[in-house]
Amino acid sequence: MNVVTRFAPSPTGFLHIGGVRTALFNLLFARHHGGKYLLRIEDTDKKRAVKDAIDAILDGLNWLNLNSDEKPVFQSNNRERHQRVATELLSAGLAYHCYCSQEELLKMRENARVSGTSRLYDGKWRNKDPAEAPRDVAPVLRFKTPTNGTTKINDLVQGPVNVSNEQLDDMILLRADGTPTYLLSAVVDDHDMGVTHIIRGDDHLTNAFRQIQLFKALKWDTPIFGHIPLIHGPEGGKLSKRHGALGIDHYKKQGYLPDALVNYLMRLGWSHGNDEIFTLAQAIKWFDISNVGKGPSRIDFNKLDSINSHYIKEADDEILVGLIKEAVIEKLNLSECSNIEQRLTDAMPGLKLRAKNLMELIDSSLFYFKKGPLSFDKKALLILDKVAKERLKKLTSSLEKIYPWNPEIIQSTLKDFSKNEEINLGEIAQPLRAALTGTTISPSIFEVASILGKEETMARIKDILNN
RNA sequence: GACCCCUUCGUCUAGUGGCCUAGGACAUCGCCCUUUCACGGCGAAAACACGGGUUCGAGUCCCGUAGGGGUCACCA
DSSP: OOOEEEEOOOTTSOOOHHHHHHHHHHHHHHHHTTOEEEEEEOOOOTTTOOHHHHHHHHHHHHHTTOOOSSOOEEGGGGHHHHHHHHHHHHHTTSEEEEOOOHHHHHHHHHHHHHTTOSOOSOOTTTSSOGGGOOTTOOOEEEEOOOSSSEEEEEETTTEEEEEEGGGOOOOEEEOTTSOBOHHHHHHHHHHHTTOOEEEEEGGGHHHHHHHHHHHHHTTOOOOEEEEEOOEEOTTSSBOOGGGTOSOHHHHHHTTOOHHHHHHHHHHSSBOSTTOOSOOHHHHHHHOOGGGBOSSOEEOOHHHHHHHHHHHHHHSOHHHHHHHHHHHHHHHHTOOOOHHHHHHHHHHHHHHGGGOSSHHHHHHHHGGGTOOSSOOOOHHHHHHSOHHHHHHHHHHHHHHHTOSSOOHHHHHHHHHHHHHHHTOOTHHHHHHHHHHHHSSSOOSOHHHHHHHHOHHHHHHHHHHHHTO
């Protein structure tokens, strides 16, 4: 079978993490089977569809390298086609006009609740003579759902699920203004796009039963469904804004690497044995939808951070420099010069070992570029006491003699110094770190001094001694 | 409320009836490395929701119970 999948987000808000994972699984499944992965923007609700949201979806997928194999389909462009299909259903006797008012529907719903059924519409106009239709009411078009039997799906993820047709009421195909509803549009588009496998969040599971009725009525092949569980927040509840339900652009702003985010999301709800770190290409080879878990999984920022720091460590220094350079320049209000790029590149191996995300990477690199005198944090000030300053003063003459100025010689100089002074290496290394970086945390202080250069190193020490 | 789905360490998960004395990863704790913080290495603690079956044997199959979730619009 030639597999075709699609990701079909509605552009009503932003592209969130759950949507991304749905897109990812659709891509993984299609590519694994050598098929196509398509994107369809479900923008039929003109009131809510926003151009910004469409851009957010496109930008987000692009950033994550999850672009669809063909140009996105905009559902709103197919409206007339959807309407024609609805009309066909009407003339085939498979749909009918319903003239119920909102008040009537509300009452039916109440009745249904009281009598304990999920069949909300009672079928009032299903068998009425169209001649009884009120003149002044624009009708909706409803589908004649079979009243007996059961609808079965053999879900790729959830397994066999059956629902009695009695539970299904007559869904609206066309609104009173003639526009098609989601249930109809999605079915027609899936058919027209040749979609063979519908992989989506399991909040759509109940929709599958209604949509199957439409596929059958239209005598179209019914796609195979795979309903993947939703992602929950860290506390197990619905994903909230406080807990991860942010646009994917926020993850970008927070300094997550796209590959890391994709790796984390692939591993959330799907597994390949005990593998934790793997590329999209590997996952495509391995992907088997039967290994997608049935239960919802919680987002875990600790693990995301851990994977992100792994990817940062593995990333090429030049790439990381490119990603943070602008921000460093902006934060310190520096004027652009090649020196910044060079120094960042030199410092990157030490810096990237300690960063969970790009924000930390940026912040931890700033001291390399600050113009003296530095500002010092509490711990640094505590270290830079009288004794420490005395030692630094003594150290300067040793440092002056160093040539060439490189980490190894700086290290041996400090070691010799501590030996001569009969102190621990830390008793001179920590004051030096505080003097050069303004903090007590940094990469190897020999490396730091080396990258700063002799002149800058001496200048920063002098700043301390003069205060 | 009705219908449907789900349930292995705190979290993500491995597990497809004997390989399970339940494995890995994140987080936590301890030790080692070390000029700091990290990284890295080693180790510890930590789970089959509960109750019944089926079977020689059950985390794995079946049935209940409890808990969690989803859906129930002229939204998608």
